[in-house]
Amino acid sequence: MERAEIITRVQDIFRDVLENDEIELSEETTSDDIEEWDSLSHIQLVVTIEKELGIKFTSYEITSWIDTGEMFDCIAKKLG
Amino acid sequence: MKSFTELKRNLKKDLSQLPKVKVTVVGDTATQFLATSIRGMGVEHGFNIELFEAEYNQVECQVMDPNSDLYAFNADYTIIFQSTHKLLEKYSLQKPELQVSLADERLDFIRLICQQVPRRIIYYNYPDIEDTIFGSFANQVQSSFTYQLRKLNYELMNIVQQYQNLFVCDLAALSAKFGRDYMFDSSVYVSTEMILSIDALPYVASRTMDIIAAAEGKIKKCLILDLDNTLWGGVVGDDGWENIQIGHGLGIGKAYSELQQWIKKLKNRGIIIAICSKNNEDKAKEPFEKNPEMVLKLDDIAVFVANWENKADNIHTLQSILNIGFDSMVFLDDNPFERNMVKKNIPEVTVPELPEDPGDYLEYLYSLNLFETVSYSEGDKDRTKQYQLETKRVSLQRKFTNEVDFLKSLNMVSEVKGFDLFNTPRVAQLSQRSNQFNLRTKRYTEAEITTIEENPNFASFSFTLADKFGDNGLICVIIMKRQDEKTLFIDTWLMSCRVLKRGMELFTLNTIVAWAKVHGFKRIIGEYLPTSKNRMVEQHYPNLGFVKIKDVDTTQYVLDINNYKPFDCYITSKIE
Numbered sequence: 001m002e003r004a005e006i007i008t009r010v011q012d013i014f015r016d017v018l019e020n021d022e023i024e025l026s027e028e029t030t031s032d033d034i035e036e037w038d039s040l041s042h043i044q045l046v047v048t049i050e051k052e053l054g055i056k057f058t059s060y061e062i063t064s065w066i067d068t069g070e071m072f073d074c075i076a077k078k079l080g
Numbered sequence: 081m082k083s084f085t086e087l088k089r090n091l092k093k094d095l096s097q098l099p100k101v102k103v104t105v106v107g108d109t110a111t112q113f114l115a116t117s118i119r120g121m122g123v124e125h126g127f128n129i130e131l132f133e134a135e136y137n138q139v140e141c142q143v144m145d146p147n148s149d150l151y152a153f154n155a156d157y158t159i160i161f162q163s164t165h166k167l168l169e170k171y172s173l174q175k176p177e178l179q180v181s182l183a184d185e186r187l188d189f190i191r192l193i194c195q196q197v198p199r200r201i202i203y204y205n206y207p208d209i210e211d212t213i214f215g216s217f218a219n220q221v222q223s224s225f226t227y228q229l230r231k232l233n234y235e236l237m238n239i240v241q242q243y244q245n246l247f248v249c250d251l252a253a254l255s256a257k258f259g260r261d262y263m264f265d266s267s268v269y270v271s272t273e274m275i276l277s278i279d280a281l282p283y284v285a286s287r288t289m290d291i292i293a294a295a296e297g298k299i300k301k302c303l304i305l306d307l308d309n310t311l312w313g314g315v316v317g318d319d320g321w322e323n324i325q326i327g328h329g330l331g332i333g334k335a336y337s338e339l340q341q342w343i344k345k346l347k348n349r350g351i352i353i354a355i356c357s358k359n360n361e362d363k364a365k366e367p368f369e370k371n372p373e374m375v376l377k378l379d380d381i382a383v384f385v386a387n388w389e390n391k392a393d394n395i396h397t398l399q400s401i402l403n404i405g406f407d408s409m410v411f412l413d414d415n416p417f418e419r420n421m422v423k424k425n426i427p428e429v430t431v432p433e434l435p436e437d438p439g440d441y442l443e444y445l446y447s448l449n450l451f452e453t454v455s456y457s458e459g460d461k462d463r464t465k466q467y468q469l470e471t472k473r474v475s476l477q478r479k480f481t482n483e484v485d486f487l488k489s490l491n492m493v494s495e496v497k498g499f500d501l502f503n504t505p506r507v508a509q510l511s512q513r514s515n516q517f518n519l520r521t522k523r524y525t526e527a528e529i530t531t532i533e534e535n536p537n538f539a540s541f542s543f544t545l546a547d548k549f550g551d552n553g554l555i556c557v558i559i560m561k562r563q564d565e566k567t568l569f570i571d572t573w574l575m576s577c578r579v580l581k582r583g584m585e586l587f588t589l590n591t592i593v594a595w596a597k598v599h600g601f602k603r604i605i606g607e608y609l610p611t612s613k614n615r616m617v618e619q620h621y622p623n624l625g626f627v628k629i630k631d632v633d634t635t636q637y638v639l640d641i642n643n644y645k646p647f648d649c650y651i652t653s654k655i656e
Contacts (some may be wrong), residue, residue: 017085036411043268044084047278059270 001079006072013048017041027069055079081095081282084113087120098128101292104153106134106142107161108466110273114161117285124286125293125405136273143193150197157292159202159249159507160193162186163211163275164229171225172211180223187239193338193422194243200525202291205233207255207263213282230412244527247291247454254283257447263311291450297512297523300451301404303346304395306413307364307386311343311376312336317359327373335439340375342442347380350460351451352402353465354383356394356411361386381469388434391418400466402443405515405613410450414438455509455526462553466578469549487583487650490547494584495654496591498540499533506554507542510574515613518574519606519620537562538571539595543588545651546580555579556588566602573606573620588646589624608635 001009011025018036031037037045046062049055055078063073082090101122105115115133122129132153134142137164143152148566150158193201210218211225240246258280265277272344276284276616307632308315313325313332325333326340347353353376357364359638364386368378378384383401385394391413399406406428413419414434423431435444473490478488499507508526515521524532532538543556556579567575575584596604606621608614622628625644626637 019089039272043113043272043274044278046084047265047268057267059267062267062271 001076003072003076006075006079009052010049010075011070013045013052017044017048025068027067027072029068030066036075049075053079081286082119082120082124084117085279087124087282087285090120090123091116093123094129095123096355098123098126100128100130100151101157101296101298102130102132102155103292104132104134104150104155104158105161106139106150106158107163108137108166109161109163109275110136110138111161113274113278113281114276114284117281118159121282121285121289122292125289125298127289127292127296135359140189143189143196144551146196155199157200157202157295158197159204159288161204162206163204164206165269165275167229167232168209168211168225171228173350176223179225179228181230182225183395186232188403190236190239194239197245198371199245200295201243201332202244202249202288203236204237204249204251207252207260209260209640215362235363236631243251244525246296248293249288249401251284251287254280254287258283262441287449288322290449291454294452294455295512295523295525297515297521299408299409299513300351300410301411301513302354302382302398302402303343304354304398304409304411305343306415306418307355307359307367309414309438310412310434311340312367312374316367317363319371321363322373324367326371328365330439331372332438335441337373337375339438339441342445343504344375344380346451347376348466349451349456352382352404352463353380354398354402355381355385356391356398357386358388358391359386365629373651380464382464390421392422394424395426395429401470403516403580455505455512457509459503466550466552470578472549473547475550490549490582490650492545492547492582492588492651493654494546494651495544497542499529499542500579503542505552507557510554510557511572512577514574514576516577516609516616517572517580518572518611518614519617520572520609521611521614522572524572532559539568539592541588541592541595543584543591545582545584552576552579558588558592560592560596560604563605565600568596568601568604570604570606583647583649585620585624586649587651587653590646590649591653593639593641593646596641602640604639604641605629606637606639607636610635 007025011023014023014025015021018034018041020036023034046057050057053075055075057074061074065074090302092378103118105111105118115131119131121130132149132155132306134150139160167186171179172365190203206229208229214221214224218226221227236248240248263277263280264275268274268277303454305311313336314323316324325331327333330336338523343353365378365384367374368376377623383398385398386393395409395411410430410432411422412434419431419433422429430450432445432448469642476653477486480489504526508524508529511522511524533540539560541558542554544554545552555576557572557574559569560568561571563569593604606626608621610618621637629636629638
């Protein structure tokens, strides 16, 4: 999957789960940039991404990402 | 099942019109998502859940401290979720010689919870986690975690019989159905301390809300069944009663047999079974009468409707015979067209979306847990018979042109007494089930009924009604509260709709007025609190000669008992 496609799919999941259609993800988006993104909704996001993309993150990965760029890296790696 | 996201969205709706229920959630793991799911599932059940969530891992403090937030909030339902994970952690850190008393220790704490926490408690039992320290041999070792855990669940079933404010929510059964790999997500647990996976949450919330809804009187009373390809394989009209698919051996007949066994158990528990089929009636009855593989017999069916009318109209007919609300009915039909027809015309009826393969029917129906209840009494088993008798009474009535002659011919006898050990379960159950003939719709548990009986400020009456066709059992409950020396207030007046139009309410009033006179009271006040279902009794008090009281906020009536002339009625009182 191209990086651009990963970003679009993840962005759609963010919009859906956080119920905010104005969310735009970049490589440097952090939870400070999105009001609805807190530690609880993070879990909902992670589980939805796992389901939609058919991958599984480790417990360590879930808590390690500094920004969305690192999350995209992780997804890209898993999708091979 | 609605997803977690959908449940969360429910909370954005306007819930101000829904009845409010106060719920507390206390757990030893993170329960925020569970609490959200329960509120969202509450909306699905028609409740606005006002929720208090205690801080994480505060079960002991909240219960032990009389000044805790838990007691300050005073919830109608306190949900306590102590997880197997945390119990296992405790066990693993214990000295080996103490491990053998793990279950007993936790059971003592649960008893304490029941004594301390007011109102109703919902306690999750413990799904298995096999720690494989002993392998299967753990079954033989009393100090093993497996042994202690299963003992705990077993003893919990004994405790719940002692404390009537306690309800066990069967998380272990849910986990057995879906499996721990589905119920538990290790990465979610590690990063959040949440024990339930996002996918499991709606199911857990649903099982929890099932208990709350049942305790609030929302229960299913009747199962309406299609016949061809629902209760047996094939079409009886084409294939003949001897060639339908039913019975053991290889093949799909087995699935239908097992479905019928399930329905038979429901019938034995007191669920009314009705048939609604597009068939000729005699053809439709043939398998019940002639096919030896049929588990269900005509005796099991309270009302049998087989004709070529549309099913929505037929369900209206069933409703008028059974006198129960549409929302207490479940309709099973393999045909999506019929299902949609019923759903569209009578949206209150629950219509399960049966899977295509009849082999999947039963597991699917198990997953819905449609028949949750908070009470069960021996008399429930006779309900089908009573509805069959009612059909006989209706046909006798047609022979009489004069209502009085008909009532006289029934030879009705009523036994009047207070609440005792024997009838308390039934009294509580009626208070939870009766919606239509119920003036104030107050719901009572068995424990609350016992408290009322012991309180000298209350006068309580139960009435049975028998006639020449049979015994209806306990069908009417009156609870009166002493307001002052001269005044009684009718806290509860409810009656089963099975005995409408027999003059039972006249007999009831005669009885309570006579009692009030003997005890020196001058007046009885009645109140009507409207709900969506009790319009039937809107004019109950005026019809009985009560006079409306002005300048009060609710609809209240008063009866001056000095000038009371007993009504004529044709029921004899049976004195013990």
